Amino acid sequence: xxxxxxxxxxxxxxxxxxxxxxxxxxxxxxxxxxxxxxxxxxxxxxxxxxxxxxxxxxxxxxxxxxxxxxxxxxxxxxxxxxxxxxxxxxxxxxxxxxxxxxxxxxxxxxxxxxxxxxxxxxxxxxxxxxxxxxxxxxxxxxxxxxxxxxxxxxxxxxxxxxxxxxxxxxxxxxxxxxxxxxxxxxxxxxxxxxxxxxxxxxxxxxxxxxxxxxxxxxxxxxxxxxxxxxxxxxxxxxxxxxxxxxxxxxxxxxxxxxxxxxxxxxxxxxxxxxxxxxxxxxxxxxxxxxxxxxxxxxxxxxxxxxxxxxxxxxxxxxxxxxxxxxxxxxxxxxxxxxxxxxxxxxxxxxxxxxxxxxxxxxxxxxxxxxxxxxxxxxxxxxxxxxxxxxxxxxxxxxxxxxxxxxxxxxxxxxx
Amino acid sequence: xxxxxxxxxxxxxxxxxxxxxxxxxxxxxxxxxxxxxxxxxxxxxxxxxxxxxxxxxxxxxxxxxxxxxxxxxxxxxxxxxxxxxxxxxxxxxxxxxxxxxxxxxxxxxxxxxxxxxxxxxxxxxxxxxxxxxxxxxxxxxxxxxxxxxxxxxxxxxxxxxxxxxxxxxxxxxxxxxxxxxxxxxxxxxxxxxxxxxxxxxxxxxxxxxxxxxxxxxxxxxxxxxxxxxxxxxxxxxxxxxxxxxxxxxxxxxxxxxxxxxxxxxxxxxxxxxxxxxxxxxxxxxxxxxxxxxxxxxxx
Numbered sequence: 001x002x003x004x005x006x007x008x009x010x011x012x013x014x015x016x017x018x019x020x021x022x023x024x025x026x027x028x029x030x031x032x033x034x035x036x037x038x039x040x041x042x043x044x045x046x047x048x049x050x051x052x053x054x055x056x057x058x059x060x061x062x063x064x065x066x067x068x069x070x071x072x073x074x075x076x077x078x079x080x081x082x083x084x085x086x087x088x089x090x091x092x093x094x095x096x097x098x099x100x101x102x103x104x105x106x107x108x109x110x111x112x113x114x115x116x117x118x119x120x121x122x123x124x125x126x127x128x129x130x131x132x133x134x135x136x137x138x139x140x141x142x143x144x145x146x147x148x149x150x151x152x153x154x155x156x157x158x159x160x161x162x163x164x165x166x167x168x169x170x171x172x173x174x175x176x177x178x179x180x181x182x183x184x185x186x187x188x189x190x191x192x193x194x195x196x197x198x199x200x201x202x203x204x205x206x207x208x209x210x211x212x213x214x215x216x217x218x219x220x221x222x223x224x225x226x227x228x229x230x231x232x233x234x235x236x237x238x239x240x241x242x243x244x245x246x247x248x249x250x251x252x253x254x255x256x257x258x259x260x261x262x263x264x265x266x267x268x269x270x271x272x273x274x275x276x277x278x279x280x281x282x283x284x285x286x287x288x289x290x291x292x293x294x295x296x297x298x299x300x301x302x303x304x305x306x307x308x309x310x311x312x313x314x315x316x317x318x319x320x321x322x323x324x325x326x327x328x329x330x331x332x333x334x335x336x337x338x339x340x341x342x343x344x345x346x347x348x349x350x351x352x353x354x355x356x357x358x359x360x361x362x363x364x365x366x367x368x369x370x371x372x373x374x375x376x377x378x379x380x381x382x383x384x385x386x387x388x389x390x391x392x393x394x395x396x397x398x399x400x401x402x403x404x405x406x407x408x409x410x411x412x413x414x415x
Numbered sequence: 416x417x418x419x420x421x422x423x424x425x426x427x428x429x430x431x432x433x434x435x436x437x438x439x440x441x442x443x444x445x446x447x448x449x450x451x452x453x454x455x456x457x458x459x460x461x462x463x464x465x466x467x468x469x470x471x472x473x474x475x476x477x478x479x480x481x482x483x484x485x486x487x488x489x490x491x492x493x494x495x496x497x498x499x500x501x502x503x504x505x506x507x508x509x510x511x512x513x514x515x516x517x518x519x520x521x522x523x524x525x526x527x528x529x530x531x532x533x534x535x536x537x538x539x540x541x542x543x544x545x546x547x548x549x550x551x552x553x554x555x556x557x558x559x560x561x562x563x564x565x566x567x568x569x570x571x572x573x574x575x576x577x578x579x580x581x582x583x584x585x586x587x588x589x590x591x592x593x594x595x596x597x598x599x600x601x602x603x604x605x606x607x608x609x610x611x612x613x614x615x616x617x618x619x620x621x622x623x624x625x626x627x628x629x630x631x632x633x634x635x636x637x638x639x640x641x642x643x644x645x646x647x648x649x650x651x652x653x654x655x656x657x658x659x660x661x662x663x664x665x666x667x668x669x670x671x672x673x674x675x676x677x678x679x680x681x682x683x684x685x686x687x688x689x690x691x692x693x694x695x696x697x698x699x700x701x702x703x704x705x706x707x708x709x710x711x712x713x714x
Contacts, residue, residue: 073681080465080686097684178555189662240554243665244575258555381682391665395578 028316029060033074034089036303036337037065039267044336052323059316069190072380078308079103086311087320090133090304092125092374093195093383098306099127100377105307106130110318121325122342125304127375135302136324137339139265141196142283142298142363144272149179149260158284162201162228165261165287169237172260181237183259184229185245186394191380191387193247195373196299197263198390201225203297203370204286210372215411217386217404224289226393226400233394243391255279265301266360267338283356285363297370298363303339340364377414385410452697458690465686477691487692489667490675497586497657497671498650502643504590509597510639514631516598517605537595545659548588549575575661581668585657589650597642604638605631644707648700672696 037045049061064085066074071089078084079101088104098104108131111118118124125133145158153172159165169181185193199222202209207221216222232238239245239259251268253259255275263286272279285296305324307317323329331346333339338350338357350357373379386407393403434441458464462473481487512533516526536544551558552574559571574584608631616626632639654673657663663674672692680689 076681076684186664187662188664189658240571241573241576243577244549244573244581244661378683381678384678384682388664388666395666397666 027058027060028313029062030087030313030316030320031062031064031085032087032089032320033064033066033071033078033085034303035066035068035071036089037063038067040333040336045333048324048329048333051329052320055323056316056319059319061320082310084308084310086308086313086317088306088308090306092133092135092302092304092371093376093379095125095132095304095306096127096375096377096379099130099132103309104132105309105311105314106132107134107307107318107321110307110314110321114318114322116322120327120343120345122344123369125375133304133306134321134325134342136305136330136342137303137334137337138300138342138369139267139302139337139339140298140300140360140364140369141200141263141265141286142360143286144254144262144264145282145284146254146257146260147280147282149257153260155260158282159261159287160284161287161290163290166228166232166235166237169232169261170235173235173237175236178258180239180253180259182232182261183239183245183250183253184232184242185247185250186242186387186391187244187246188384188387189246191383192301194383194386194390195301195371196247196265197250198225198229198386199372200263200286200297200299200370201228203299203372205288205292206294206297208372214415215408217408217411218401223400223404226390226403229390230393230400242394254281263299266357269338269354269356281356283360283363285367296363296367298367300340300369300371302342302371302374303337382411382414455690455693455697458687459694461687463687464690473687477688478695480688481692481695486667486670487675490670490672493582493669494651494671494673496582497589497653498647500586501589501593501650502646505594505597505646506639506643508590508594510601510635512594512598513601513605514627516602533598534595536592537599539592541592541653541655542659544588544592545656548584548591549660552584552588576665578665578668581661581665585660585669588660589653589656592656593646593650596646600638600642601635604635608634640710641707644703644710648703648707651700651703652696 032049034045045065046063049063053060064074065071068091072091072094075084075088075090075094075098078088079098080103082103084103090098090104095104107124108129110116111131121134122138123135124131125135143159149172150158150168153168155168155171157164159168165182172181173179184197187193199209202221202225205221208216209222210216211219233242239253241249247264250259250262251264251272252275254262254264255272257276257279266283272281285298288296305321307314307321311317324333325343327343327345330341330343331348334341334346335348335350339348340361341348348357351361352358373383376382389398389403389407389410392398392406393400398406459477460473460475461470462476463470512529515521516530516533521529539547550556553559554571554573554576558574559568562568563571572580574580612630612634613626616630621629652673653671654677657669657671657674658677661669663670663678672695676689676692676696679685679692
């Protein structure tokens with residue numbers, strides 16, 4: 001009897017071992033590092049991963065989450081040491097360096113192998129013919145206006161051109177009461193303001209900071225933008241502390257009613273409402289140069305997704321990428337994040353329920369998405385170089401033309 | 416072939432034993448300190464270090480590049496200013512507060528309260544200190560408000576945003592954050608000075624300042640030198656406070672060696688040049704450490 005029992009146990013153990021050895025019980029664990037989880041409602045990204053795991057019982061997903069800057073540094077180190085997570089959240093500003101290091105995989109073969117319908121995705125970021133990133137969610141940067149502030153200052157029509165913006169900002173500014181028209185956060189700690197608050201003026205008027213893929217900073221679009229920024233500074237309409245101001249401080253100033261207008265991501269709408277429920281604000285398209293009536297470029301930043309070249313589970317990683325880009329899941333994610341979708345068929349629910357988002361969606365549909373830093377080499381450093389030169393201009397050390405020339409020279413070293 | 420006798424084995428065992436006892440620490444130090452240091456030194460001589468597998472020997476190219484960069488020299492100068500000013504002021508404020516807390520002229524109750532208040536900056540992390548001072552020195556912050564009300568400044572100053580004031584402002588924040596180390600160490604030293612020295616000085620008719628100069632300071636000198644050297648080494652490497660208040664700006668006004676190295680590594684991804692910069696900091700730190708060790712031995 002004892003022998004029979006022992007044999008049964010042994011047979012069971014052998015069967016389990018056999019299943020494990022043949023892969024029937026094998027489970028792949030994917031690491032997915034990103035900065036999105038802390039920015040989404042608590043537990044929501046994990047819930048999406050749980051649903052993915054239910055649909056793919058042989059795959060487990062471990063989320064590695066941290067703030068944006070920490071994730072960027074982790075990915076940079078991971079790329080250097082070959083220890084990047086299987087699936088990574090990406091910013092368009094990073095992909096050139098990562099691709100040059102051969103750290104992110106080309107997703108073309110994976111798309112071909114799985115019969116993926118490319119027409120459903122809004123964009124595919126390619127470097128040297130390699131598909132390295134899909135934008136999962138896009139955050140557009142319109143102009144936010146404090147309506148009560150504007151009314152008090154006698155601004156009846158919200159600005160649509162640069163001249164109107166300057167006039168409105170002048171009316172809103174009252175330095176004695178710590179009230180200013182606009183904020184420009186040029187802290188070198190995170191120089192993304194160059195993209196959001198400066199180049200957005202160039203792209204809004206349908207212009208470019210590049211020519212044939214190379215910097216064209218000495219051309220009129222960028223020089224005019226710098227001249228305009230200088231004009232705003234000379235008029236005293238920018239809130240003080242420009243060189244050390246961060247994006248968070250800009251938003252705080254808007255929330256507290258200290259600035260009347262700011263260029264900011266739509267992702268901050270809920271944050272602004274939470275911090276000041278009484279704030280009466282609206283979003284409008286970025287003002288353009290006089291006489292421009294073409295389509296307006298709308299600055300955006302995106303949560304991108306890609307696969308590590310060093311991943312040993314590219315097939316499984318691709319399943320997760322496909323899942324995140326699928327219509328329903330993408331709509332669910334962007335609804336949570338208040339972003340615009342990476343899947344063209346996905347319809348986020350906030351567009352119908354919230355007037356500010358509905359307006360932003362109109363702006364989004366009437367214009368086109370613009371972010372020329374995506375895919376540029378050492379994009380963050382390009383922004384930092386431009387930031388330093390702009391600070392010199394605002395300190396009175398150089399003219400807008402000299403600023404553009406100095407930045408052009410520094411940028412050309414990277415190309 | 417001769418067999419080793421039990422006596423020889425015992426002798427060998429006795430010789431090896433100290434190293435065996437030390438081996439856990441030696442292994443940990445080797446793996447966690449010496450190996451990374453050696454790797455960083457090696458990277459500083461490589462082309463495209465870390466980023467590419469096919470690296471080649473670059474000689475002193477990266478060192479020449481950073482020594483030829485005017486921003487590096489500006490960073491070195493800012494580091495020296497930041498460090499020397501911080502250490503001197505830490506010492507002066509620390510000594511003043513320690514003397515106050517050691518004085519019999521202040522009631523024990525008040526001394527206890529002051530002791531807690533004065534030590535507070537030491538309890539904050541550098542991140543919190545950066546946030547506090549960003550708020551205090553904001554153009555609309557409390558410091559500007561007080562200075563304008565008192566008529567000391569005519570208009571609000573953007574302390575961290577102006578090229579003229581930014582380096583002084585971060586140095587000030589660091590002075591505020593670091594004096595308690597001196598205060599606590601000097602207070603311990605003051606309590607150890609024999610009372611009879613002061614009694615003898617009283618009999619000789621010495622004044623208060625004379626007692627300070629001829630008794631207190633000479634008695635505290637070993638502590639002052641030791642803590643100053645340690646503070647010099649630590650302050651030279653301060654990163655979060657500067658990064659979170661000014662990011663090294665405006666322009667390069669507060670760029671110090673640590674922010675310069677960070678930008679090379681994580682903004683430009685030029686890890687080889689960043690390694691060369693880090694090795695330069697290491698050499699300066701080693702110089703100071705050797706000085707410190709010599710001083711400790713001399714004591």
